[in-house]
Amino acid sequence: MFINVVKKSKIIAQSILIGFTLSLGSCGIVDKHVEWETVEPDSYPVLKAVGYAPIASQHGDSESTKLIMAMKASKLDAYRELAEQVYGQRIEGNQALSSLVVESEMLKASVEGVIRGAEVVKAYPVGDDTYVTELSLDMKQVYALYLTTTKPRRVKDVKYY
Incomplete structure (x- = not known):
């Protein structure tokens, strides 16, 4: 019985760790594409x-x-x-x-x-x-x-x- 509790605790701990890692990863990393254009002044003295x-x-x-x-x-x-x-x-x-x-x-x-x-x-x-x-x-x-x-x-x- 003690071994089953230890196995269940490990499974729960691993599930929490995986869930926490996935939640951090999905919040912080966003794929994006930035398009740039050159800036030119309106007039030149x-x-x-x-x-x-x-x-x-x-x-x-x-x-x-x-x-x-x-x-x-x-x-x-x-x-x-x-x-x-x-x-x-x-x-x-x-x-x-x-x-x-x-x-x-x-x-x-x-x-x-x-x-x-x-x-x-x-x-x-x-x-x-x-x-x-x-x-x-x-x-x-x-x-x-x-x-x-x-x-x-x-x-x-x-x-x-």
């Missing part, structure tokens, strides 16, 4: 930036070398301005007081980012000592470059089975 550089303060032995260095510096300044427009500018400030009198004050600005697809619109000297570079960044072209590396998506449809 064209950003413009201007960079300036002094010619006389550039390092170089001749005027032509200083002019070339000013060309490069003004182009980098224009790229910095484009990066500020695309990514924003990080501002950090610090102020020290002693007896409610300002002892020191510091303000630091920085920008970081990658600009791809910018075009030089115009590069020219202004007056005797300044070089200017104008850049243009068509965000439609930037979006096309972005799509070559990453495909932004959103859920189009979900089907459950």
Whole structure:
């Protein structure tokens, strides 16, 4: 009789375990198919930036070398301005007081980012000592470059089975 009780207890325990496993499995696992579609903006702005550089303060032995260095510096300044427009500018400030009198004050600005697809619109000297570079960044072209590396998506449809 004792053996029958043990066998029945094992059968009941196994039945409960199987029932519990099946109930967990059916609640947590659902087969589904998700259909995605790419997301495209409604409009694309064209950003413009201007960079300036002094010619006389550039390092170089001749005027032509200083002019070339000013060309490069003004182009980098224009790229910095484009990066500020695309990514924003990080501002950090610090102020020290002693007896409610300002002892020191510091303000630091920085920008970081990658600009791809910018075009030089115009590069020219202004007056005797300044070089200017104008850049243009068509965000439609930037979006096309972005799509070559990453495909932004959103859920189009979900089907459950």
